[in-house]
Amino acid sequence: MRPFKFTNTTTSYAAINLLDKNPNASFLAGGTNLLDLMKEDVERPDELIDITRLDLTSISSITTGTNSRGVSIGGLGKNTDAANHQLIRKNYPLLTKAILAGASAQIRNMATNGGNLLQRTRCSYFYDTAMPCNKRMPGTGCGAMDGFNRMHAIFGWSDNCVAVYPSDMAVALSALNASINVMQQDGKIRSIAINDFHRLPETHPEKDNVLNRGELITSIELPKNNFAAHAAYVKVRDRNSYAFALVSVAAGLVLDGNKIVSAHISMGGVAHKPWQALKAEAILKGKTATLTNFRLAAEAEMSEAKPLSHNKFKVGLGINTIISALEMALKGTDFKA
Amino acid sequence: MEEKNKSIGKAVNRIDGILKITGKATYATDYPAKNMAYAVLFKSTIASGTITNIDVSEAEKSQGVLAVITHKNAPKLNLKGGLRGGALLQSPEVYFYGQHIGVVVAETFEQATHAAHLVKVEYQKKEEKIDFDKLAPLAVLPQGKELADLIRGDAKGSIKEAAVKVEETYETPIEHHHPMEPHSTVAVWEGENVVLYNGSQVINGAQTSAAATLNLKPEQVRIISPYIGGGFGSKGGQWANLVLTAVAAKIVNRPVKLALTRQQMFNSVGLRQRNKQKISLGATIDGKLISLAHETTTHTAVDSEYIEPCGDCSKIMYETPNSLISYRVVPMNIILPTYTRGPGKSTGSFALESAMDELAYKLNMDPIELRLKNQPEKDPSNGKPWSSRKVIECLKEGAKAFGWEKRKSKPGENKIGNHLIGYGVACGTYPARQRDSSAVIKLNRSGNVVNAIVEIAASDLGTGTNTILAQTAADGLGLSMERITVKIGDSNLPPAAGSVGSVGAASFANAVNDACIKITNELLVKSNKKFFVRPTASQLMISENINDFETRADAKPPKEAEQHSAHSFNANFAEVSVNVYTGMAKVTRFLAVTGAGKILNPKTARSQIIGGNIWGIGMALSEESIIDPRWGNFATRSFGDYHVPTNFDIGKLDAMFINEEDKIPNKMGIKGIGEVGIVGVAAAIANAVFNATGKRIRTLPITPDKLI
């Protein structure tokens, strides 16, 4: 790890200003991703601005008058607290399930919601400074493209980068249509829809998302929904815990009897961002909730996948995982708030 | 001594358990030294070639740096000193990706790590040999004599006559040992002598190889290793890091600590090599084997040879008139493979016992019945009688305990919700051997209380050696365990074998037992009293009023052992559950039934067996290291990519031992359990996966992509 300066602050605005002063500074939240990357010499900030003391940890209802529009969770709240909060377990069990499917209890106790959104890819060429990687070092090439790309993307990749974005939480946020509030340089808050927040690699894989340098994630807003009783998160991985997704699916079904009013499906482990299964959603809208329709929708969604040399299995696995998640969602969310 | 007062055979707690859980057990890096400096290794980023320039100027100037050592300024070391894997900074040549090419020594670990990033290296690359799939056809006969083709009858010819055949190739990937304690050393020079605190499975081996490499006499090097945080073979032979720590300490003239990072562990301390194993089984229609061929193709390092003996199980498991065991090997630019838990047997049994399952399926026969049908009367490889062999008991008692009768013989028929359930069985074996070891016992009496100190340069990998030696001494001297102090893990103690190849318990315990017998005899000679029952050493110390007495025994394996074939055997039973959508498999139940002679301590023995089972589960379902053939680096480079099992991957584990009285391999009847616990495990799981899904996976690990 390179030497760095450690700076404390207690207000968001001060944090932004501190970052603005030093082009080589980074915010430090839980540190579970950033510190690992610094030890590997991938990230090389010379100053860490500790934002863990900012008052951005609360979880609360968003109300207009007496009507609740949804729930807001603080950007610096811990993943564990978000997963276990009554408001979340009751109204957004999908988010609880997705967070708990990620990492380990110890890491979730450290990891923050904002840090989770900004975690970087797990592509092993990105982590190994001896390897070419356009994301780490633009212009050096993509090590994974012709290398070991079993874990990599099947949707939306470019010749510059085939990495996948690793967060489980964000996949649920995508299906939940969340929005991310960030404080800009001028201290004002702007809101970004989760599905516009992360980018595809295109010609700039070094940019994971649309945040501008120096912007601070203050909160995540979850709009009200009516599929809490029919939601599922299925994560397929190489071992039963503590591994990143080969494919994951967050699914919520708004049902009218056996009829699907709307389906909300997002996938993880397949693209540089949470992948909205828009085709599957469109097919399912208005249909009856049957295994045949689930399969039709899943196959349509996966029909445009472009797998790489080592991950052809993700197409079939994607179909199965969508079906499995829809089946579980239909059966009903299996835990009490 | 009355049976009820005996320690041996009781499930007693580890004598060092409290020390370990309170953090008081001193592992290598726990040794404090005044004025310690910290060393960090840096590694090559090519697999084959020559270093043409190595610029350390920036690193040397970096804060806190005391020295940067590379091939340019390293002292001359003896490359043939017995260390494994080379990488001793003796030349600019690079033989594998991740070879050590230098050491930074600094005031702090962080400063050394940072400076290591500042070293700039230029290479002249040579064509590297790293693509095993391409190179395998070029493999040749190994140099090792024990790996020559072993031919009985005519396996290739006779299989043509067989009514039922299985001819398949089974593949196992590179695996890593990854003990909890990464390889670490503290080196402290005292004049011309050096003390090396270093986790070592073989204390005297570490001493002699370090001394020879450093061009010192063995007595100039002292190894201290009372506790080891696991090794699984990787701390059997020692690697460059041990000696490079001593070199660094000499150069900066201070004590130096060097600990490998988890990431460096991937290419610093050996590995289990990739194997392609072709098994050809021919049988009669009623399931009698007439032919068995086991042909292994594997790789080794470009500058030395290690091959795990995958054909060993096939030599002795089944009766067959025609048999062929062969090895072919190709050198590659990868670190030297090394002993890895159940070397050859864990991987070999995966191939053999999968093939037996395939044969049973083709014969429409229960796989247990097929195995029972082909049990050999004598060791088929050399005609020697078995010292004992409890395979039949393992299979039968295991089947009963596991509920084997609930297995559906047709795959895919046992479904609960979205999960397919399957049962599998597989057998395993490992040789039982005793090796020369010496032990000293020192008795001290004060009043009517006698205490004993046991001294032996044994090692404890975490398996419970300390404890079984205390049990052995307690029984041998007529004392309770609390009266025994066990001193091990120091090359100044009487020399002993190592905790390798399942020889530890038999070698160490017999040495201690011999010393107990000897000290009792010597005390008896001193007494002129008449005894009707043989007194214990403790009673003699009191009756003869002796304050201090000691003796040493040099134990050797019994001659009789040579005339017999002595092995531990097991039968493994697995239940798996496979999600039909996701292809994720989980071992929901596992039972290992082992016949391993005298079980000294059922508690630590059980831990050893289920520990082996757990690695077997990793081997079967998730562990695999992948090399990028373009560069020779591991694309799987952390615990995020190399998947060892988590708690959640482990279902209910059970270990049973078959009662076995066998004094042929050694006086105490100990056969060893360290290695056998992993043998047969992967096959039992793969067979259960087949029984669940109808999918025969012949390439490990069985990841979800292979089951959808």
Ligand SMILES: Cc1cc2nc3c(=O)[nH]c(=O)nc-3n(C[C@H](O)[C@H](O)[C@H](O)COP(=O)(O)OP(=O)(O)OC[C@H]3O[C@@H](n4cnc5c(N)ncnc54)[C@H](O)[C@@H]3O)c2cc1C
């Ligand atoms: C072994 C391991 C396994 C894991 N497994 C999983 C898994 O299975 N699934 C999964 O989803 N995740 C997994 N993770 C990732 C984990 O969820 C993330 O590391 C964690 O969420 C990051 O949060 P943090 O607060 O520690 O972020 P940090 O490491 O502190 O920060 C990450 C980045 O975000 C920036 N940042 C942080 N907060 C803000 C903010 N409020 N505003 C602006 N910028 C900010 C930082 O500057 C930094 O660049 C795993 C991690 C590890 C180490």
Ligand code: SF4
């Ligand atoms: S996939 Fe992206 S992150 Fe991975 S090597 Fe290619 S450019 Fe780098």
